[in-house]
Amino acid sequence: GAVVSQHPSWVICKSGTSVKIECRSLDFQATTMFWYRQFPKQSLMLMATSNEGSKATYEQGVEKDKFLINHASLTLSTLTVTSAHPEDSSFYICSASGLTAEAFFGQGTRLTVV
Amino acid sequence: AQSVTQPDIHITVSEGASLELRCNYSYGATPYLFWYVQSPGQGLQLLLKYFSGDTLVQGIKGFEAEFKRSQSSFNLRKPSVHWSDAAEYFCAVGPEGGNKLTFGTGTQLKVEL
Numbered sequence: 001g002a003v004v005s006q007h008p009s010w011v012i013c014k015s016g017t018s019v020k021i022e023c024r025s026l027d028f029q030a031t032t033m034f035w036y037r038q039f040p041k042q043s044l045m046l047m048a049t050s051n052e053g054s055k056a057t058y059e060q061g062v063e064k065d066k067f068l069i070n071h072a073s074l075t076l077s078t079l080t081v082t083s084a085h086p087e088d089s090s091f092y093i094c095s096a097s098g099l100t101a102e103a104f105f106g107q108g109t110r111l112t113v114v
Numbered sequence: 115a116q117s118v119t120q121p122d123i124h125i126t127v128s129e130g131a132s133l134e135l136r137c138n139y140s141y142g143a144t145p146y147l148f149w150y151v152q153s154p155g156q157g158l159q160l161l162l163k164y165f166s167g168d169t170l171v172q173g174i175k176g177f178e179a180e181f182k183r184s185q186s187s188f189n190l191r192k193p194s195v196h197w198s199d200a201a202e203y204f205c206a207v208g209p210e211g212g213n214k215l216t217f218g219t220g221t222q223l224k225v226e227l
Contacts, residue, residue, distance in 0.1 A: 006157070032213060043204065043217045044158075093157055097213035105150075107157035 002028045004096045006106030013084055013113055021079045021109045023094030029074035030096035034103065035067075038091040050077050084113040116141045118207050118218035126224040127195050135190040135221050137205030147188040148206040148215065149179055158204065164188065175199070200225045 036044040050056040050071035068080040095103040150158040162173025206215040
């Protein structure tokens, strides 16, 4: 299958700072990327869908000003958690899909806000 | 609205025993169904998927799943569980192509030696 890489794998940041997470499709062009959030011992909740060159579509209850998503190229999407607070600590996972529309997942990013 | 139910939050089996993880879905159109496995702190690994055709699908690591439209189920099975199978298992449903997925709450599998 296709490879999707997330960076960093884990990050610790101070409360009030911003953190950027990258999601890259390494061997295919990802027209659509998805960002999920997973709380400890819970399922994955879709946060937003981004199409290359367009504004992201956020799921209900997700603050778009808090979670900035950019999908400027066919191989890269970024999620920026702005003014992070401890309650933003979570596991963030991206997935990417291209022509086949099947989604391939990154390995996830563990964010801890202290 | 689409939804996925995994009734079992935790399951414990002995190594070598058979395994069945339940998954029921609700979807308005033809469902595209998936099973993923997640080890602690890791991303998701696709075990198998069903789009159409034979309702019994084979996946990696000896897993299989059977799609039963009449029961809206897509249960995951393995004849003989290995200790390395201990992980969290997620069932998911999506639209044609299967990209924007709705996940179940997961089943935590523990394997006793």
